[in-house]
Amino acid sequence: MGKATRRDFLQRTALGLAGVSAAGFVLRNDAQPTLATVSGDEANRVLIQMGSIPREETPAKGELKRVTPVSFGPWYKTGAPFRAKLSLPGEPGTTFVLSGRAWAFETKRPLAGVVLDFWHVDMQEKYSDGVSDFRNRGRLVSSETGYYELESIRPIPYRPNPSGSPNFWRCAHFHLLAVCPGYKPLVTEIHFKEDPKMSDSMYRPENAIAPEKRTVNGLSFETGVFDIVLERETVSK
Numbered sequence: 001m002g003k004a005t006r007r008d009f010l011q012r013t014a015l016g017l018a019g020v021s022a023a024g025f026v027l028r029n030d031a032q033p034t035l036a037t038v039s040g041d042e043a044n045r046v047l048i049q050m051g052s053i054p055r056e057e058t059p060a061k062g063e064l065k066r067v068t069p070v071s072f073g074p075w076y077k078t079g080a081p082f083r084a085k086l087s088l089p090g091e092p093g094t095t096f097v098l099s100g101r102a103w104a105f106e107t108k109r110p111l112a113g114v115v116l117d118f119w120h121v122d123m124q125e126k127y128s129d130g131v132s133d134f135r136n137r138g139r140l141v142s143s144e145t146g147y148y149e150l151e152s153i154r155p156i157p158y159r160p161n162p163s164g165s166p167n168f169w170r171c172a173h174f175h176l177l178a179v180c181p182g183y184k185p186l187v188t189e190i191h192f193k194e195d196p197k198m199s200d201s202m203y204r205p206e207n208a209i210a211p212e213k214r215t216v217n218g219l220s221f222e223t224g225v226f227d228i229v230l231e232r233e234t235v236s237k
């Protein structure tokens with residue numbers, strides 16, 4: 001290949017790559033989510049990547065607050081699948097993206113590898129049975145920066161015993177069990193600010209997240225952020 005020919009080849013190749021870049025790898029301004037072209041259950045599947053995932057393993061800013069524990073309740077089941085979308089595709093309810101970071105209380109550093117086990121009610125005020133049906137249950141593992149993110153539906157307040165105690169309401173909540181070797185397991189509930197049932201005696205304002213409404217590519221959903229802080233397990237001698 002002569003000089004002129006090689007230069008011409010390189011120019012053509014560069015142009016070709018630019019073309020690929022423009023046509024294939026860069027979304028146009030008017031790009032639409034693929035959801036618009038599917039139907040049925042797939043049309044209701046929402047895959048959402050929140051904006052900024054923390055990259056740095058820097059210590060937490062300010063003081064880390066311990067998370068107030070709240071008891072398991074009767075509907076915890078072991079063996080929930082590992083997944084980041086807890087609800088069924090097309091399940092009724094407000095799509096909700098919950099995210100946050102796991103931290104080590106003593107070191108103020110992000111905690112990787114924490115198994116986060118979530119469960120919550122559906123729009124019928126019911127928990128799945130956790131045997132043959134794991135709707136609205138799932139486990140995730142915190143990333144190397146302690147980050148986690150799940151998608152589900154927003155839990156609603158519910159009556160644990162609607163026939164026997166129809167006026168007893170639980171505030172809306174995600175249940176959470178967080179487990180990490182060397183740390184005390186944390187069992188708690190994540191509550192919501194301005195919950196209509198915050199008169200529930202188990203409501204913990206310090207555990208309440210502030211939901212925000214978002215719309216991305218025409219998809220509306222709510223978000224909330226909840227950080228998880230684990231304390232070192234004390235070793236008895």
Ligand SMILES: [Fe+2]
Pocket residue numbers: 073075170173175
């Ligand atoms: Fe509950």
